[in-house]
Amino acid sequence: METFDVAVVGLGALGSAATYQLARRGAKVVAFEQYELGHVRGASHDTSRIIRTSYGAPQYVRLAQSAYRDWADFEQVAGERFTTRTGGLVFLPTDGPFAAADFATSLSETEVPYELLDPVEVARRWPQFRIPDGVETVYTADSGIVHASRSVAALQMHARARGAELRERTPVERLVPDAQGVVLHTPFGQVRARKVIVAADAWANTLLAPLGAEIPLVVMQEQVTYFKPERPELYDRDRFPVWIWEDEHCFYGFPTYGEPTIKAARDVSENLMTPAERTFEPSPELLQELTEFMGRTIPDSGRALRTVTCQYALTPDRRFALGPLSQHPDVIVGLAAGHGFKFTPAIGRVLAELALDGESTDDLSHFSAEFAPDALAQASSHIG
Secondary structure, eight states, X not given: OXXXXXXXXXXXXXXXXXXHHHHHTTOOEEEEOSSOTTOSSSSSOSSEEEEOOOOSSHHHHHHHHHHHHHHHHHHHHHTSOOEEEOOEEEEEETTSSOOHHXXXXXXXXXXXXXXXXXXXHHHHHOXXXXXXXXXXXXXXXXXXXXXXXXXXXXXXXXXXXXXOEEEOSOOOOEXXXXXXXXXXXXXTEEEEEEEEEEOOGGGHXXXXXXXXXXXXXXXXEEEEEEEEOSXXXXXXXXXXXXXXXXXXXXXXXXXXXXXXXXXXXXXXXXXXOOTTTOOOOOOHHHHHHHHHHHHHHSTTOOEEEEEEEEEEEEOGGGOOEEEEOSSOTTEEEEEOTTOOGGGHHHHHHHHHHHHHHSSOSSOOTTOOSOOOHHHHHHHHHHHO
């Protein structure tokens, strides 16, 4: 049987980053992807993702600060840029479920510069927006864009260059922990590893449930739409920031990036389905809802040009799950609940540290892989 220091299951963003970090530290590592590398069935494809430190909870701000450092480090290693600073706006209706005060407190505690703006100041600086009264806005200059598919491909390439074995179209069917580590069963034979990192997102419970460690996940198909403004130069990244509308229904969007379109989406669409049931067909109702929102909020955003689907796997409160299973400590979980791409290099690094050192240099105390017993029942009810 082949033996490795660490095996990684799933080669989306988090698994690719973990594989790179493990190989960088000289570990003998093998990584498995059930589909082809770069596939569109998960949540790591397409181009742009928002990077930001602007969170209303300091534990995410601190991990984002680590991620910014790790992105810069990887850009130095790779010799190319993956991130672009544009500045970022978070719009928070005062009668909504989220408070600008929470963002201000969190950012102040972590010493991230920010501004609190009213609708008049937003209109003065970014006249592309139409923000009504009763909306507070948090601006952070360090927000921006990271290129999704290109950065994942680069992580995989640099992992291979450092000796990692990446095996695509090789599903891991079962994990069997024993006294020497974990045996991974695949259609092409068995592999033994001292530690296993499960970064399989919506497919994670296929491996975790038989171990009695099922994670409470709600899986849904998401979609993003590219709009074509008549004057795309007004939405260039030097003139138009990334933005998030935080309310009962949340929306987010981007400046032009690689083409004369602006991208926007609703976050958490509730279009529930399992990976096996996923249609890859955009919802006309969600597109109509988004188009109406864009017409009110960015009136000159233009017509919808195309819509692309992806997949979310959400934990309760969208909390990250980063750590070993208590009953099987050689199995380490990496789940980011649909808002983790910005954290990719930091999560990859902390997963590698957990596998090789048994602890992380970042504080992961808020991100246990364990959930309350009733959370699984609630997730199952949601899915049903």
